[in-house]
Amino acid sequence: xxxxxxxxxxxxxxxxxxxxxxxxxxxxxxxxxxxxxxxxxxxxxxxxxxxxxxxxxxxxxxxxxxxxxxxxxxxxxxxxxxxxxxxxxxxxxxxxxxxxxxxxxxxxxxxxxxxxxxxxxxxxxxxxxxxxxxxxxxxxxxxxxxxxxxxxxxxxxxxxxxxxxxxxxxxxxxxxxxxxxxxxxxxxxxxxxxxxxxxxxxxxxxxxxxxxxxxxxxxxxxxxxxxxxxxxxxxxxxxxxxxxxxxxxxxxxxxxxxxxxxxxxxxxxxxxxxxxxxxxxxxxxxxxxxxxxxxxxxxxxxxxxxxxxxxxxxxxxxxxxxxxxxxxxxxxxxxxxxxxxxxxxxxxxxxxxxxxxxxxxxxxxxxxxxxxxxxxxxxxxxxxxxxxxxxxxxxxxxxxxxxxxxxxxxxxxxxxxxxxxxxxxxxxxxxxxxxxxxxxxxxxxxxxxxxxxxxxxxxxxxxxxxxxxxxxxxxxxxxxxxxxxxxxxxxxxxxxx
Numbered sequence: 050x051x052x053x054x055x056x057x058x059x060x061x062x063x064x065x066x067x068x069x070x071x072x073x074x075x076x077x078x079x080x081x082x083x084x085x086x087x088x089x090x091x092x093x094x095x096x097x098x099x100x101x102x103x104x105x106x107x108x109x110x111x112x113x114x115x116x117x118x119x120x121x122x123x124x125x126x127x128x129x130x131x132x133x134x135x136x137x138x139x140x141x142x143x144x145x146x147x148x149x150x151x152x153x154x155x156x157x158x159x160x161x162x163x164x165x166x167x168x169x170x171x172x173x174x175x176x177x178x179x180x181x182x183x184x185x186x187x188x189x190x191x192x193x194x195x196x197x198x199x200x201x202x203x204x205x206x207x208x209x210x211x212x213x214x215x216x217x218x219x220x221x222x223x224x225x226x227x228x229x230x231x232x233x234x235x236x237x238x239x240x241x242x243x244x245x246x247x248x249x250x251x252x253x254x255x256x257x258x259x260x261x262x263x264x265x266x267x268x269x270x271x272x273x274x275x276x277x278x279x280x281x282x283x284x285x286x287x288x289x290x291x292x293x294x295x296x297x298x299x300x301x302x303x304x305x306x307x308x309x310x311x312x313x314x315x316x317x318x319x320x321x322x323x324x325x326x327x328x329x330x331x332x333x334x335x336x337x338x339x340x341x342x343x344x345x346x347x348x349x350x351x352x353x354x355x356x357x358x359x360x361x362x363x364x365x366x367x368x369x370x371x372x373x374x375x376x377x378x379x380x381x382x383x384x385x386x387x388x389x390x391x392x393x394x395x396x397x398x399x400x401x402x403x404x405x406x407x408x409x410x411x412x413x414x415x416x417x418x419x420x421x422x423x424x425x426x427x428x429x430x431x432x433x434x435x436x437x438x439x440x441x442x443x444x445x446x447x448x449x450x451x452x453x454x455x456x457x458x459x460x461x462x463x464x465x466x467x468x469x470x471x472x473x474x475x476x477x478x479x480x481x482x483x484x485x486x487x488x489x490x491x492x493x494x495x496x497x498x499x500x501x502x503x504x505x506x507x508x509x510x511x512x513x514x515x516x517x518x519x520x521x522x523x524x525x526x527x528x529x530x531x532x533x534x535x536x537x538x539x540x541x542x543x544x545x546x
Contacts, residue, residue, distance in 0.1 A: 051120040053494045054111070054283070055486035056103055058128045058212050059291065060149065060313040061360075063102040065110040066486040067121075070499065072509035074481070076114040078106035085146060090153035090395070090543075093146035096134045099212065100219045104278065111279065118281035124220070124274065125287035125493030127294035127485050128212035130235045133187035135198070135209050135260065141223055144207065145195050147215075148187040151314075151353060151395045155186035156404040157545075171250055176234070176241045176325060176334030178402050182351070184211060185237030189254050205259040211236065213288045214262045220285055222275035228262040229288035230344070234336040239264070241325050241334065244344065267293070267338035268492040287492030291485045292316040293337050296347065298488030299453045299479065300510045302503060307441070307449050309434055310485065311458035313360075314398070315352035317437045319445060320345060330440035331400040338492070348444055350399035350437030354408075355430045356458050358392035362426055368419040376461050379427055381420040387412040389535035390425040392433075400440040401540070409539035427461065431468040432532040438472060451475045455484040462514075469516040471525050476516040 052075055057064040063082065067075040080102040085093040111118070131150035136143045148154070159179050162168045168179035177183055188209055192199045201207050210218060214228045233239040233246075238256070240247040246261055265271060267289045273282035289297065292310055296318045299308040304322035309315060318337070325334045325346040337345040359372045369375055393406035410425070442448055451474060458464055459482045469476040481487055494500045518525075 052114070052116060053123055053125060053490040053499055054107060054121050055125045055127065055490040055493070056107060056216060057291070057483075057486040057489065058099060058103055058126070058216060060129045060151070063099060063106055064486065065103070065106040066483065066490070067110050067114050067116070068487065068490045072481065072487065076110045078109040078113065080106050088154070090156075092149040092151040092395070094132065094149055096136070096143040096147040096215055099147065100216065103216060104219075108279070118279040118283050121283050122499040123284045123286035123493040123497045125489030126213050126216055126285065127289055127291050127489035128216065128232070130211060130232060130290040130292065131182055131184050132212050133184045133191070133209065134212065134215045135188065135191045135207055136215070137201070138206055138208050141219070144198055145191050147212070148191065150182055152187065153181045153396055153404050155181040155190050158186055158189070159404070167253060171237060171253075174240045174242070174247050174250060175237055176327070177237055178331060178333065179237070180402055181404055182398070183235060183237035185250070185254050185256070188256050188260075192256070202257050202260050207260050208262070209260040210262055213290070217271055217285060217288070220274045220278065221272045222277070225272040226262045227265050227271055229267045230264055230336045230339045231267055231290045231293040232288065233264045235290055241336070244336075244339070266340055268340040268496045270496060284497055286496035287489055287494070289338055289489060289492055292318055292349065293335075293347070294488030294492070295455055295485040296320065296337055296488065297491055298484030298486070299455060300507050301453065302345075305445070305447050305449070306453070308453040308455065311355055311430070311454060311456035311464070313355065313357045315355035315430060315434055317350045317434060317441065318347045319441050319449070321348055321445060322346065326444060328444045330444045331402055332437070332440055332444055333399065340492070340495070348441050350441060352430070352433040352437065353395045353398045354392040355433070356456070357394065358390070358426045358429060359458070361392075361394065362423060366422075368422065372457075375423050375427065376463050378420050379424040379463055382418070382424055385425040385428055386414075386416065386421050388417055388421045388425040389532060390422065390429040391536050391539040392426065392429050393539045397539070399437050403540050405541050405544040406539045407542040409535065409542075411535045411538060427464045428467055430458070431464060431471050432529065434468060435471045435529060449474060451477050453477045453479065455479065455482045465516045466519065469518050470520045471529065473518050473522055473525050475518075478513045478516070480511045480513040482513070
């Protein structure tokens with residue numbers, strides 16, 4: 050056995066990465082897929098396109114590396130979380146496009162749950178806030194709006210899955226309908242205390258139990274790939290939602306360790322050990338992973354728009370040609386010259402949870418240039434992360450001594466330095482910044498004995514660069530106060546009158 054195949058199904062692309070035993074990336078293949086925006090605040094994907102692109106890149110990377118399926122010890126899956134697929138069990142075809150985690154269409158229904166006092170029960174049981182972000186209200190929307198969906202669901206003919214379940218179903222030729230506990234904990238339907246689907250919440254949201262996948266651990270053999278896909282079956286042995294996988298890939302296996310992933314969104318997770326903490330700061334409590342009969346929990350703060358703000362500079366404004374150019378452009382000016390960009394394009398996540406906030410730019414003058422906008426966009430990402438970290442430290446009663454970072458934008462030195470400055474703590478970037486796929490590989494490899502234990506995988510993680518704060522606390526506090534002012538002006542902008 051020479052490699053682990055990690056399938057990293059993200060919000061804008063499907064990737065496949067082959068890892069050797071020492072953590073070396075043997076090969077990567079990646080394909081973007083189409084984003085659909087049928088109405089304001091709605092975001093959809095074609096689930097069949099997701100599967101096809103994921104299968105294509107898996108085959109490509111195996112071929113590119115010259116490996117045979119028998120040389121691959123296992124497949125690990127990591128996925129964009131909360132994105133919701135409902136499909137017909139007989140045909141295997143989705144009954145509607147996948148509703149993406151960024152989608153805000155169920156905001157009015159979430160408001161209704163809050164008005165009627167039902168949101169508190171859901172939060173108490175699931176550790177999540179009632180928000181359009183999560184899968185539960187998306188499932189209900191599909192069942193209510195797709196012709197005959199509810200009738201088919203009640204007859205047991207439909208299946209729901211987050212993207213991991215959808216991939217697992219297709220990889221096994223429709224033989225396995227399961228999810229792992231980390232993904233299940235993000236649906237708004239799983240009871241944290243029992244680690245099972247909660248009957249009261251299902252009844253409240255009018256979702257039949259028959260459509261749900263069974264819940265498994267994060268590191269075990271779920272099944273084998275259908276022989277027709279790769280020529281030989283390969284065990285599928287690890288599944289975790291992308292942020293939990295990144296936490297595992299960063300070796301944040303001890304309570305108090307934290308990481309932030311700079312992807313399409315920004316996601317900060319702190320390992321809080323084997324006892325969940327109910328957040329008082331509007332953070333989320335979720336399952337990190339379950340393995341070896343032990344469940345680890347996390348506090349999480351989600352920033353909806355991070356790298357997507359850079360994509361907007363590229364695709365919406367056209368001031369850069371590639372995402373990588375944003376750092377070069379931002380470095381043309383020493384600071385943002387008082388410009389603040391609040392990238393609330395899809396509302397605000399933690400710790401605000403304002404579905405009606407919208408993107409805002411303040412401080413523009415005649416002297417404002419594209420470089421100032423680029424710098425303000427990067428700083429807007431870092432300010433949001435700092436807001437989440439402050440809330441996390443209050444909830445956990447812990448002071449974070451370092452923040453481990455990963456994801457595509459972690460390669461941006463300007464952003465990482467500003468992040469350290471604003472946080473006033475070191476930011477540590479590892480040599481492998483794509484730790485999401487690495488975490489999925491670790492979980493799968495541990496399940497099949499490719500790696501024997503945690504100490505073996507910990508030896509693989511290595512620091513690339515350490516960013517130390519370069520400004521004084523007073524300046525950091527001043528900048529954050531000004532940010533809070535800008536952010537307040539974006540709040541509640543799009544609420545229906």
